[in-house]
Amino acid sequence: MITAARMGAVDRNAEALGVSQKQLMESSGNAVARAVREEASEGDTVTVVAGRGNNGGDALVAARFLDAFDLSVHLLGKPETITTEIARENWAALEAANYPCETVADSADLEVGDPEVIVDAMLGTGISGDLREPEATAAREINASDATVISVDVPSGVDADSGEVPENAVSADRVITFHDGKPGLADLDCEVRVADIGIPGAAERYVGPGDLELGSPAPDAETRVFVIGGGPYTGAPALSAQAALRSGADLSFLACPESIEDVLAGYTEDLIVQAYESERLSTEEVDGLIETATKHDDVVVLGPGLGTAEETLEAARTFLEEFEGPMVVDADALSVVPEVETEATLICTPNRKELAGMGGPELDDLEAGADDIERFAAELGHVVMAKGEADVVSDGERTRISTRGTPGMTVGGTGDTLAGITAAFMKDNDPLNAAAAAAYANGRAAERLDRGGGLLASDLLDEVPEVVWGER
Secondary structure (H helix, E strand, C coil), rough: CCCCHHHHHHHHHHHCCCHHHHHHHHHHHHHHHHHHHHHHCCEEEEEECCCCCHHHHHHHHHCCCCCCCCEEEECCCHHHHHHHHEEEEEEEEHHCCCCCCCEEECCCHHHHHHHEEEEEEEECCEEEECCCCCCCHHHHHHHHHCCCEEEEECCCEECCCCCCCCCCCCCCCCCCCCCCHHHHHCCCCCCCEECCCCCHHHHHHEHHHHHHHHCCCCCCCEEEEECCCCCCCCHHHHHHHHHHHHHCCCEEEEEEEEHHHHHHHCCCCCCCEEEEECCCCCHHHHHHHHHHHHHCCEEEEEECCCCCCCCHHHHHHHHHHHCCEEEEEHHHHHHHHHCCCCEEEEEEECCCHHHHHHHCCCCCCCCHHHHHHHHHHHHHCCCCEEECEEEEEEEEEEEEEEEECCHHHHCCCCCHHHHHHHHHHHCCCCCHHHHHHHHHHHHHHHHHHHHCCCHHHHHHHHHHHHHHHHHH
């Protein structure tokens, strides 16, 4: 099963792989035409009712394969209001070839007649709920007909994710949906058939620009990121906090020992540094840190530069046990995750060595070992984003692989930028989607710099917003 949003991401990934939306529409239209030919006999009357989006475009393609029937095509609206170029092209092709086409400017003018088959292609998976005009009148006409109704992708009005069916939705006899089943179609009282339209498996398995759009925040999202790190190291938490800001966080707070407060504050005036008196993180600070994070509904990054002192690891355990919000666990804090039961929503970001240290698989090639990582994520009960030449992201059931990046990313600190990006993406988002999008953004930032060597993790900071806001 695939949700409407995920289907949109997969479509875009397919396009990035070289399979254009136009090719996919051609395949979808062919699938619809095959369904019509199965239901109708040569010479039967077939009526196509098409909306102005790509769902309607699929049916406009289908019309070119239905010359054996008494065909009529009704477009709900003016041709100039068709919303996508490829759908407009298919309408223009029908008009140029003198197919029997008419536009419906006023819903009162729609007459579906008495056909043997009606193709419902008014609204696709992106639009649901009570139908408005002209679709509402069209749906009444369709439902009152004795024709066999074939809906394209989803009956117009039905929510493809939830299965909610408004009273005035189209009642279909058959649904031809594409690529994979949709959760909301499972309980419909009609035949549902999934048509393979040629989307490569890599469009789902490998992270692409569709994943970036799906897993990154809206420009007006409100997010606070709270980085708990530093002690023996200062660069790591500073990179994470800055990367969060560059990825859409409104505020980035950094909790650290008082001894390094001035150093961290000196990296950039954009960071808000909150110091505690201990030389390193200890259990004495945990209650106050949890109170702050909970009060402000923060996404926490725990681990960058913390060090491995026993009192610090004990503090990390306590924080994990008691915090209940969203959290990215990185670097030195990762080793304690398998020991802890927590109500927090975690994304764990180990490199290969840290993955093995958590009790996960020992792998030289993360991509080849993706199934092993998936099994480990299932055992752990948290999202795992294993970092390497390829990043493997899994929640134990779904796994995605990001091959974006450059050899120069082996330099220290790129994992810290990844943790900050992930935190900025995590608020109000599916953790797997957020992690996959973050891996893509971090890797693409390095690719944009196009350096064979000499890359610094701090170089990524200027490129991250260009990816997040410019490439989706």
